[in-house]
Amino acid sequence: MTLDARQSQHAPELRAAARHLNRRRFLTVTGAAAALAFSVNLPAAGTASAAELDAAKITDNPFTLGVASGDPLPNSVLLWTRLAPAPYQSDSGLPAERVLVHWELAHDERFRRIARRGTTIAHPEFHHAVHVDIGHLDSGRLFHYRFRVGGWVSETGRTRTAPAAGARSSALTLAAVSCQAYHDGYYTPYAHLAQEDVDIVFHLGDYLYEYAVNAVGGQRNYIDRTLPAVFNRETVTLEDYRLRYALFKSDPDLRAAHAAHPFVVTWDDHETENNYADDIPENSVPPEEFLLRRAAAYRAYWENQPLRSPQRPAGPDMRLYRRLTWGRLAQFDVLDTRQYRSNQAYGDVAHVPGPESDDPARTMTGATQERWLLDGWRASRALWNVVPQQVLFARRNVDLTTPSRVSMDAWDGYAASRRRVLDGAKAAGVENLMVLSGDVHSAYAFDIKDDADDLSSPTVGTEIVATSISSGRDGADRPANWDTYMRANPHLKFYNGRRGYVTVALDRERARADFRTVPYVLTPGAPIATAASFVTEAGEPGLKPA
Incomplete structure (x- = not known):
């Protein structure tokens, strides 16, 4: 294969590499301070990014944007919510403080048979969004879930795990x-x-x-x-x-x-x-x-x-x-x-x-x-x-x-x-x-x-x-x-x-x-x-x- 042919064969990769090099140059030179604001100064796992808000001070419903789940796997579900007592305000009606969020996963919609429960932190750096990845669950099961902050309880969501990888699902x-x-x-x-x-x-x-x-x-x-x-x-x-x-x-x-x-x-x-x-x-x-x-x-x-x-x-x-x-x-x-x-x-x-x-x-x-x-x-x-x-x-x-x-x-x-x-x-x-x-x-x-x-x-x-x-x-x-x-x-x-x-x-x-x-x-x-x-x-x- 000639040099020209090899270059033509790999043209897409070469062009992509050039674009990424230019982007890397942009991130490190022309727009570094602004761009890095999106990838640093974020809370690391297990660390406290700010003071913790007393949930009793949240006087309006923080679950105005509802609840969601996504990407079901055979052994885990991903639950989401975002706290927003005032959703049309830039701060969503919350101070720049951490909020403790309780979550529950149950086999029934009345939550009498709890499968898992726990807590997570809604960080202000993520606009008080919550992503809870719950693992070690049985495959092919239906679950119900909800969140709680202080005295406020979210609506109930329904989700499921996927069948096991080798299951001959019908x-x-x-x-x-x-x-x-x-x-x-x-x-x-x-x-x-x-x-x-x-x-x-x-x-x-x-x-x-x-x-x-x-x-x-x-x-x-x-x-x-x-x-x-x-x-x-x-x-x-x-x-x-x-x-x-x-x-x-x-x-x-x-x-x-x-x-x-x-x-x-x-x-x-x-x-x-x-x-x-x-x-x-x-x-x-x-x-x-x-x-x-x-x-x-x-x-x-x-x-x-x-x-x-x-x-x-x-x-x-x-x-x-x-x-x-x-x-x-x-x-x-x-x-x-x-x-x-x-x-x-x-x-x-x-x-x-x-x-x-x-x-x-x-x-x-x-x-x-x-x-x-x-x-x-x-x-x-x-x-x-x-x-x-x-x-x-x-x-x-x-x-x-x-x-x-x-x-x-x-x-x-x-x-x-x-x-x-x-x-x-x-x-x-x-x-x-x-x-x-x-x-x-x-x-x-x-x-x-x-x-x-x-x-x-x-x-x-x-x-x-x-x-x-x-x-x-x-x-x-x-x-x-x-x-x-x-x-x-x-x-x-x-x-x-x-x-x-x-x-x-x-x-x-x-x-x-x-x-x-x-x-x-x-x-x-x-x-x-x-x-x-x-x-x-x-x-x-x-x-x-x-």
Whole structure:
């Protein structure tokens, strides 16, 4: 192999190394003092960071943001809450002092059969967020949990451990959600999801939106309350992001869904800034300025989500991709397609595939995460290999021309990266590949074709796309481009533009996807219905009406 060929082969790694070197230079030279504020002066395990607050002095309910659990493992659960007696204040109504928090985990919702109990500290450095990782539990069990501070007791949450790693689990029902712009409408789908019989919920990104929310809550059009002016600006600073999470998490329907089910979360762009790519912002700001913003966004994300300590960020970096299993029934490879990606091609506008978007050096995941994914498939013993991630994976032609334009922000804009992933799945012998996606504020059901340029090529997997919770407002069953999309994409089996979520029931024979939608979100109280249902048989990729 020539020197030029070797350099071309390793171009993605070389470019990534150069970016990380530049970031390291930034952290140590240009923005050191500000950036390091996000990774030092934090409480170490077992140390006291400040004086301890007398809980009797907390005179208002500190559990206004609810409770949550996440990332169920066979022997442990992760519990979350954040203390905020005054959630719309920058200090959440608490002094910069430690708060002792009691927690209980029980086998029953009345807490008569306690499984575990203990205490933890809510540190002011983490905005009084609490992450309790409870280990040494029995696998495949349902639990109830709650927190207490002084005389205040939180609502009760429900969570579970996953089946043992080698267990031949017979069934699993998951839900997938995405895109919850507070200013676009009510979170009614979450009220219904809280009542669903599901084992786990995957949030596929855009949990937060950085855009301003006016005094009447945007399209919610409040007439009985006024939101503080602090929300009527774009999020940039750590305080901005923290307050925006407080606004979103104060919604009762979101709180109900978190309390009812364990969540597995991954971000997309709006948790930081629209359509950013790695360290490249949407707008022309100095890179050091954007990395400070990213550090703030990542810090607030970890503080406000049920995530374990390995996901705690260091400056503007946070390893969010991770792997979960459900016995030998399913393996979940949760991706981060935003933090490590190449910049969008062709100015990030819809474009026909070309040399820029097809460049083999381009990556959606970064080289390290890509290797991690393919290695995980080679080692997988699961019947279903499920990939919860953010943006559309299958080809989506947006017009009837040949060739058609495609999105440069989705995997269509990263053709070589998608090719490597599909080749890796084939090499690993993955027979039942399912991709879960969000982002587009519509529900889709795709057959994944082996060759995106040849839609008559074999089907190698399925993609289930969850519509938004509220983003896009009420939407329509058949958006204006429905006919164009259905004609331009013969592998597209379903397209619906209403708000809602999708549930997927996996067993050893098949997977069934039910697309659940509501007719409106601009006013509360909408009913839920199943817009369509599809199945894919184990060993026979491809979607069929249920």
